[in-house]
Amino acid sequence: MTGRQVSIFGGAHIDRRARIFGTTVPGSSNPGSWFEEAGGGGFNAARNLARLGLDVRMISPRGGDAAGETVALAAIEAGVIDCPFIFLDRKTPSYTAILENDGNLVIALADMELYRLFSPRRLQQRAMREIISASNLIVTDANLPEETLAALVSRAADESKPVAAIGISPAKVGRLVKSLSGLTFLFMNEAEARALTGRDSADAVEWPALLQDVGLSGGVITRGGLPAIAFHNGKIVTVAPPQLDALSDVTGAGDSLAAGFLAAFVAGEPLDLCLRSGVAAAGITVRSPLAVSEKMSRAALDEAIRLVPPAEILS
Template sequence: MTGRILVFGGAHIDRRGRISGETAPGASNPGSWFEEPGGGGFNAARNLARLGHRVRMISPRGGDSTGEAVAAAAAAAGIDDRPFVFLDRKTPSYTAILERDGNLVIALADMELYRLFTPRRLGIRAVREAIDDADLILCDGNLPEETIAALAALADDLGKPLAAIAISPAKVVRFREVLPRIDYLFMNEAEAAAIAGIRPENPDQWPAILRGLGLKGGAITRGGRETIAFSGTVAASLAPPAIGEIADVTGAGDSFAAGVLSALIAGLPLDQAMRHGAAAAAITLQSPFATAEELSQDLLNERLPLVPDARILR
């Protein structure tokens, strides 16, 4: 089933430096440099478009060559790109340093432009029409807290399901006041701990903790360990599939979110949707890019047999 998905959030440039040897903190490390368009919302949007959905993206962007590169990537992925362009500003960027195995050492996010995406922009006629036309709204933590609150209220008033991507421990707290209005929040364990103020010894307790904060549904990825997800009265745990060499961890969480949402739109239950998310993430982990250009529903279906069944939590 094809869905109409409207995405608000980060669409910028990702710069990644990979250390070629053992990491030496506080010293010069030999390595290589790579950059591509990215951003949590944008990565998920490209994945959802490649999985066959009609995706529209709204985000602020600078009037520079970087913004043009993002627009070209959106067009290549089949996204209906509707940016707010600030001609006198630069497009945001995310710069990361990775270890040889692809794990993150440190990152710097230059996201000042996103502060200009104020709640009043949601009242623009074209934006309201896009919201009215959507089957699902997806946003990420790059948006200002007040804009997230206004979008959540608008989605609630219109009866539109709202999904969200945490982005980072520092940004996930922007969702704290609107958790009861979010249908699915995708986060890693550090982000879940940041919004909950606690990290349980038993990860199976995450659904109860987050439900206690009012969240309707969500998923907590835990690297190579079991992912926990819940929605309504259902909760499940899924061990990630075995993967050979990891090319890059960037974008894996965004791919997981896209795979889960795509399956839920198609009417699959949560435990099966988690398997779709895990398959999409595995494809991305083996790609040098933040989104795997070869991702498709057919490829995802081919990888599904490699994903174990989810365990229903009692």
């Protein structure tokens, strides 16, 4: 397919990350540092796609607070067309994580109740119908309620629009179960793939068949530093990420992989080149302390793709 109009429905909120300086002492005050930025799987993908030159709209609930203004400013800075549902008397959703000195998670709190107010009825509004109709690609994430995701996928099918989804977490990806047959691609890690299939694959090449068994026709499974695998229309490819000279933060890597992949997809590239583009985009992100690298651009991605090994065609 070809086309530049992408509409993204899903999470656009505040991510807060605290890192403990020394050894973690439970039940006590621990010296550390605090970092805050705009985040959300859909919003991270939206900002990356906009920086890659696509026309991107972001549709998400938001509160009438300072955090909401932070998200709005991040959209402007990235070139995203911001289309929020603003609830003036509510808080913008947030995700707060406390990390060990080595980056492992101690505990996290997800305050995402506002997303429950994004009901299927919202999609019936004229503005939403026009946005979907004008889009070449619909992207969503699993932050939204199950019934809203199903309604969005159904509306997109009525308009013959491809739909890609981001799994977000093992706990949330289940919200997409009733919509799997309507997805063109689902981006997930192995933990989310296990949650969908109820199976624990010892061999990565088994994932496409297991996911097809539950109704998914196309998807991408990321595996940390191991080769990512993509399948679509009977074709399966894997791409190994290049070795990195520096690793800053893996936050947002999966979202940027989805963006790099989809930027190639809307340009009409074959599956193997789409996956190489996604792996290259993730490589740019993990070199940055931010969830969306300020260095992401079409030129930077083209240069990064040259460092990604050729895809291995499995079928």
